[in-house]
Amino acid sequence: MITARAEGDETPLNLMARERGSSTVLRILLGSQLRRLRESRGITLEAAGHSIRASHSKISRMELGRVSFRARDVADLLTLYGVSDEREREALLSLVSQANRPGWWHNYDDILPNWFEAYVGLEEAATRIRCYEVQFVPGLLQTPEYARAVVLLGHPDGVEEEVQRRVDLRMARQKVLGRANPPHLWAVVDEAALRRPLGGAEVMRGQIRHLIEAIASPNITVQVMPFSAGGHAAAGGPFSLLRFSERDLPDVVYLEQLTSAIYLDKREDLDRYQAVMERLCIDAVPASETKKALTAILAEL
Secondary structure, three states: OOOOOOOOOOOHHHHHHHHHOOHHHHHHHHHHHHHHHHHHOOOOHHHHHHHOOOOHHHHHHHHOOOOOOOHHHHHHHHHHOOOOOHHHHHHHHHHHHHHOOOOHHHHHOOOOOHHHHHHHHHHHHOOEEEEEEOOOOOHHHOOHHHHHHHHHHHOOOOOHHHHHHHHHHHHHHHHHHHOOOOOEEEEEEEHHHHHOOOOOHHHHHHHHHHHHHHOOOOOEEEEEEOHHHOOOOOOOOOEEEEEOOOOOOOOEEEEEOOOOEEEEOOHHHHHHHHHHHHHHHHHOOOHHHHHHHHHHHHHHO
16 A cells, blocks of 8 residues: 655655656556555445446456546545545545556557557566567567568558558657666567568568667567477467566566457466466577577578
């Protein structure tokens, strides 16, 4: 639970917001505080929803950080949960505006679907990003030319301005890897994605060279899943697994679909995907051999 601090001090949630700069994370943390308060009083989702003239599903979405907060709703919930200490209430209510603060990615609202917006915020806040890709090079490691080819696959009739904005958004996301205290990106990429000449042979050669340069960074690890591995643990398709430094934030599994996405944070789901990821890392070419594997692929393009 948040406690009031002396003037000039910061709460744990304030510190998290400042250090990671993600309102998405702040919404999740604030939602988890509200959930703990509700559960400690034995109050149902239905009763909480009734107190703010909303459904139980809205309370659930608030507690998961999936929607924005209204100060009035949070104040009414705190009253229902028996939080009467003014300093404690003020500490929580002061976070509402921060939790609703637009992230940099809101500048791309015209092209950013709602189902992907949450992922961008989580990506900004993660300390570790592990992913498996079967068709494309991971977005955080794409060159502008390769990214354009990917965008055109999904938007073949897009006008030039829209296509460029989608490429710009992908390049803006990549800045997370070069900031102070960046997350560790660990990607397992299927050999098929590295041999498919998306955008043409020259674009693909530039992409492979970029990967060779990227793995020189201590916070970037890439492994190649070779054809010789045959079938493997991730037969179901690509996924990402994000981890955060804040103990109140569970890992999140992200599964992207054609026009939507699934976010999983239940313990049984996390355990299963974590096991799959570990298996992939064992079956793939060791990270110490990645440069050699990429160089061999580059020579054949």
